[in-house]
Amino acid sequence: xxxxxxxxxxxxxxxxxxALRRLLEPADEVVLVxxxxxxxxxxxxxxxxxxSGRLADGERALAELGDRGIRVLGGTITxxxxxxxxxxxxxxxxxxDALVVALGxxxxxxxxxxxxxHAVDLYDRASNAAGAAAIEAFEGGRIVVGIFGVPYPxxxxxxxxxxxxxxxxxxxxxxxxxxxxxxQPASLPILGREGCDAFDAKLAGAGITFRPKAQATAxxxxxxxxxxxxxxxDLLLGVPPHRAPRVVAESGLTGESGWVPVDARTxxxxxxxxxAIGDVTAIPLANGMPLPKAGVFAHAExxxxxxxxxxxxxxxxxxxxxxxxxxxxxxxxxGSATMVRGGFFADPPDVVLGDDTPANLDAKRAFEADRLAxxxxx
Numbered sequence: 001x002x003x004x005x006x007x008x009x010x011x012x013x014x015x016x017x018x019a020l021r022r023l024l025e026p027a028d029e030v031v032l033v034x035x036x037x038x039x040x041x042x043x044x045x046x047x048x049x050x051x052s053g054r055l056a057d058g059e060r061a062l063a064e065l066g067d068r069g070i071r072v073l074g075g076t077i078t079x080x081x082x083x084x085x086x087x088x089x090x091x092x093x094x095x096x097d098a099l100v101v102a103l104g105x106x107x108x109x110x111x112x113x114x115x116x117x118h119a120v121d122l123y124d125r126a127s128n129a130a131g132a133a134a135i136e137a138f139e140g141g142r143i144v145v146g147i148f149g150v151p152y153p154x155x156x157x158x159x160x161x162x163x164x165x166x167x168x169x170x171x172x173x174x175x176x177x178x179x180x181x182x183x184q185p186a187s188l189p190i191l192g193r194e195g196c197d198a199f200d201a202k203l204a205g206a207g208i209t210f211r212p213k214a215q216a217t218a219x220x221x222x223x224x225x226x227x228x229x230x231x232x233x234d235l236l237l238g239v240p241p242h243r244a245p246r247v248v249a250e251s252g253l254t255g256e257s258g259w260v261p262v263d264a265r266t267x268x269x270x271x272x273x274x275x276a277i278g279d280v281t282a283i284p285l286a287n288g289m290p291l292p293k294a295g296v297f298a299h300a301e302x303x304x305x306x307x308x309x310x311x312x313x314x315x316x317x318x319x320x321x322x323x324x325x326x327x328x329x330x331x332x333x334x335g336s337a338t339m340v341r342g343g344f345f346a347d348p349p350d351v352v353l354g355d356d357t358p359a360n361l362d363a364k365r366a367f368e369a370d371r372l373a374x375x376x377x378x
Contacts, residue, residue: 002028002313005094007077007087008102009034009062011041012278012298014375016100017070019306024313031071031096033089034062040125041368042154042295043329048128049135049237050164055128058368060376067377077103080251082271098273098309101260102302103248105153105279105293109240112148114219119146119238122158134235135165140175141234146224147182148216149241151259153279153293155188156330156340158239159203165237166206167333178207179231181214181224188340188353190289195353202332202356242293244280257282257290264291264345265321267305275309277301286347296326299371329364337361 002024006017009032017032024030040059047053062072075090086095107123109115120131122145145162162180169176180187180203186196187203187210203210214226219238224231244254253269255261259282262268267275278298283291291297300322307320324345331337337360342351354360 002097003095004028004030004098004100004309004313005085005087005096006030006032006100006102007080008104008278008280009036009039009072010102010104010278010298011295012104012302013100013102014039014062014065014302015299016102016277016302016306017065018068018375019303020309021069023306023310026069028313029071030069031073031094032062032065033073033075033077033087033094035074035076037062037074041371042123042157043364043368045122045125045128046157046161046164046331049122049131049161050168051132051136052164055125058372060372064376077247080247080253082251082253082269082274085271085273097313099275100302100305100309101248101253101269101274101276101280102278102298103245103280104298105151105242106245107240108149108243111241112216112219115148115238115240118219118221119236119240122161122237122239123153131237135168135237138169138174138176138235141177142232143169143176143178143235143237144224144231144233145178145180146214146216146231146236146238147180147184148238150183151290151293152239152242154295154328155190155292156328158237159187159199160330160332161237162203162208163206163333164331166208177209179209179211179233181211181216181226181231183213183215185212187212190292190344190349190351191340191353192348192351195351198353206333242279248280255282264324266308266318267301267322268308273309273312275305277305285344285349287349289349291324291344292326292328294326294328296328300326329360329367331361331364332356335361337364339363 079088279293308318327341
């Protein structure tokens with residue numbers, strides 16, 4: 001009998017565990033470790049903030065994966081030993097024949113003084129209801145949607161929120177002025193200059209001012225402080241800096257970038273039998289940019305890692321590779337969405353921005369429903 005440990009019950013971890021259960025022998029054990037008892041796709045956070053959907057409607061209990069033959073272990077991972085393919089969970093040491101690290105990116109709001117006191121944290125699931133209430137209570141003035149550090153998960157997410165928020169406030173008849181800022185030189189650099197120009201035109205058309213190359217250093221009451229200016233606000237919605245989880249960094253898995261380096265095609269780390277997938281990794285592209293941190297990549301990477309593990313444990317030569325293809329839905333308001341999609345491993349990356357269509361919004365909703373049904377059966 002073999003045991004495979006999957007650390008992290010997010011998009012990539014669940015995809016990995018489900019694929020492993022399908023591919024391994026019935027006697028083999030798949031253990032999924034996650035401190036949170038439930039899973040919700042990140043795409044629901046913006047829906048919750050603007051009132052177009054509830055987080056609870058897309059929430060699933062991880063314990064339900066037990067019906068699929070996956071052992072779900074709730075608890076906090078306090079140590080990872082990649083050389084031994086082992087982890088300690090609330091004092092209990094578990095070892096495996098293979099180990100998959102899928103712990104994602106950890107929010108680090110303390111890196112920006114004043115962020116926690118003055119900003120609504122867009123990526124904090126626990127703050128979603130409070131953020132929605134702050135938006136609903138907004139009676140007019142200056143709104144700022146800010147990106148406080150890179151890389152961060154779901155690069156289009158804050159811009160999608162700005163577009164949906166503009167539509168929501170317009171419908172309420174509220175007077176507003178909105179600014180979105182990023183430390184990057186462009187809104188979505190992976191699109192290239194032409195793609196960014198097209199997307200920036202969508203922001204401008206919605207009345208949103210975009211400020212690139214704005215590296216925030218602190219937040220004060222009523223203003224974001226950058227190296228050369230202050231951005232005033234009455235309501236601040238922010239994406240905090242992110243980092244690899246501390247337990248991952250302490251394990252020695254991270255590299256100079258602060259993230260886990262892996263083989264881009266196989267997701268293997270430098271330790272035999274240890275894989276890392278999703279937002280915790282750093283995969284450089286041909287143009288020097290990192291592969292975006294997005295659930296669709298974590299999903300595909302998890303299935304590749306699972307297939308390679310299953311082959312190795314069965315004595316077969318692993319064949320599955322990660323192709324680097326992916327897409328992301330981006331709602332633009334008025335019942336439509338666009339898609340960022342392409343071959344990210346091409347040289348240069350072949351990534352394009354699609355048209356705004358109602359069909360894309362339908363596809364986004366179907367994407368969530370299909371994944372939840374495949375993983376949880378409903």
